[in-house]
Amino acid sequence: MKNVFNQVDAETLIRRINNLRPETKQLWGKMSVAQMLAHLNVTYEMVYEEKHPRPNAFVKFILRKLVKNKVVNETPFKQNGRTAPQFIINNDKDFETEKSRLISYIQKTQQLGQSHFEGQESHSFGPLTSREWNNMFYKHLDHHLKQFGV
Template sequence: MQDVFNSKEAQTYIDRINKLTADSPRLWGKMSVDKLLSHLNVGYEAMYEPEKLRKPNFISSFLMKTFVKSKVTNETPYKRNLPTAPMFLVQYEKDFEEEKKRLIGFIQKTQQLGREAFDGKESFSFGKLTAQEWNNMMAKHLNHHLEQFGV
């Protein structure tokens, strides 16, 4: 599992993102590349700008912690064509360059804050996570979707 807190490894994600173009074809799934970048940004918004999103209710939160958390935070890669959680669905076209810039900024911010800032940090959906769980969740999500677009 790559380490999103390591500057060299964070740069590999940025390099892969910079290989995307506004018309990069997907290898599977339904998202266009602009929606993909926006979709990835929603995960970072949940970490850094949670006031922008609607917090899950008690039942949703319980179900997420009980049944989804371990699948999202372990080191097993995601399978292709898994359904997207409703809060992560992007309905409208987005500005490719703006979304790309935002995503790179979020990756850089995460790396600069470092592992220590995430150890015990509260997750929007899963409660407190270890730094390794945060790492796995971010790395898996980035890898899954960058592979979806062949980068």
């Protein structure tokens, strides 16, 4: 799996994002390209902002037991998989705003680097290794960029 903490890999992701256009159509699923970018931004909002409520201890326990491994392993996500409610984007989003935000988040993550994320507490899963953080970030980005053909 590619590494979001590696500058070359981060730049490759950004190039793929820059190949998107407001009129780019999805190959599967229901989100528009702007909604997809906003959807991807949710992951980073959970890391860098206090925008989303944290799950209580019971829900976090369930997420760790039932969801964590699927999110942090290296197995790609399946098409049309289920997502958590906070990741569902139903309203229209501004393509350029969401694109700019996502690129900034990717750059920030790469610049903070692997050591910053080692043992860092996840919003939903508790402490993760830097490898688990990378897998979560990269495979989510890659999955949705493939969804839109880039």
